Amino acid sequence: MGFTAIEKVLARTSGREHVQAGDIVYPDPDMVMIHDGLVREAKGELDAIGIKQVAAPKKVMMVSDHDVLYGSDRAAERGAFNRKAAAQWGIEAFYDAGRGGHGHIFPMEQGSVLPGMFYFDNDTHATNAGAVGAFGLRVGNEISRVLATGTTWVEVPKTVQLELNGKLPDGVQARDVGFYLARQVKFGKVSVDLDYRVLEYAGDLDQFGLGARVALCSTPTEMRAAGVFVPPSAAVLKYCNEHAKRAFTPVFSDTDATYEARFSFDLSAIAPQVSLPGNVGNAVDVGEATGTAIDHAFIGSCGSGMYEDLLCAASFLKGRRIASGVRLFIVPGSERSTRRIVEEGLMQIFLDAGAMLLPAGCGPCNDAVVGPVARGEVSLSTATNNNHGRFGPLDARLFLGSPATVAASALTGKITDPRTMPADAALRDRMESAYV
Secondary structure (H helix, E strand, O other): OEOOHHHHHHHHHOOOOOOOOOOEEOOOOOEEEEEHHHHHHHHHHHHHOOOOOOOOHHHEEEEOOOOOOOOOHHHHHHHHHHHHHHHHHOOOEEEOOOOOEOOOOHHHHOOOOOOOOEEEEOOHHHHHHHHHOOEEEEOHHHHHHHHHHOOOOEEOOEEEEEEEEOOOOOOOOHHHHHHHHHHHHHOOOOOOOOOOEEEEEEEOOOOOOHHHHHHHHHHHHHOOOOEEEOOOOHHHHHHHHHHOOOOOOOOOOOOOEOOOEEEEEEHHHOOOEEEOOOOOOOEEEHHHOOOOEOOEEEEOOOOOOOHHHHHHHHHHHOOOOOOOOOEEEEOOOEHHHHHHHHHOOHHHHHHHHOOEEOOOOOHHHOOOOOOOOOOOOEEEEOOOOOOOOOOOOOOOEEEEOOHHHHHHHHHHOEOOOHHHOOOOHHHHHHHHHOOO
């Protein structure tokens, strides 16, 4: 009997020879991550019962990524509180605003999240860890228990396998695959339930670089997946070996592992997707939304904030200006990427195009604490979801697309098929080696 990669990860961290879906385990995590928005609540709970120290401070990473720009007194006070909490708890891996970036991106870039690792996180998009073959599990408010005791109980999730066959056509990106998946599930063309499951990719995966693998991990999270796993390629392992801050052992599923379900997609049949307002599953081929006027555009988030995504945007924006009446926000996923866009000339492209650059982090995707929309406005972005009210007013219309679709549309002022707009070939080609 074989085991899935996630079963192997949870077996190792639980001190067991093997586990299977449905087992209850208490894993000893390789890391614990807590984001800025929940530190006050977690510390308040622990202080109330007399717990003044966390169980394993050297394992804890605290990141400021949701509220990087303090747009209110409340945000500034929370930032100050978090700095004091990090000091009191003795957390050395504290990445304050301006020090790291998005917690679901920069730890992979810098070699803190590595293949085969397991960690607890308070935030849903810990699933991004699957891009390097790791497993981050969201525990929400239970992060206070993990901080106090070092662990919490976990039910080993079932795994669903999605085989991606063929090659993505020009102009179609990994985010489009996620939107297409949500569409197939919502409308019953694929009968699968991802609620508290791990989605494991298989098939022709070598065409996806690290940034594209992060994109593959994004949309399943909005479908309530507990985790996503992309078997690390030779290129990903090479990158991780060169940047690793600790030893690691990658894991892979056995050929005879047990899956709850298996299904496949023909990548060559997928067109650029646009998710219509209200839900990521409301995806359609871009042609069905083409021509819709937009006011607001945003490229970033933990789904599309990798350097590959910034290169993609620049390849469309180079030598062009965004349409009058459209405001475009560019949000790098990490401080490392911010430095790179300056050093490698992308900053000038963005400025010349009329785009606005925000600090590394969540950007508007954090309920639009920066870059909101006005009532009745239309937005097209790479945010993680487009639930009503995500960017402020409930009557705003929020569409989702890939970085290519958003960049092309910002230039025309209306939703545009990126395949109809030539991109700068040199910048486009650099996407393949963005993380080499």
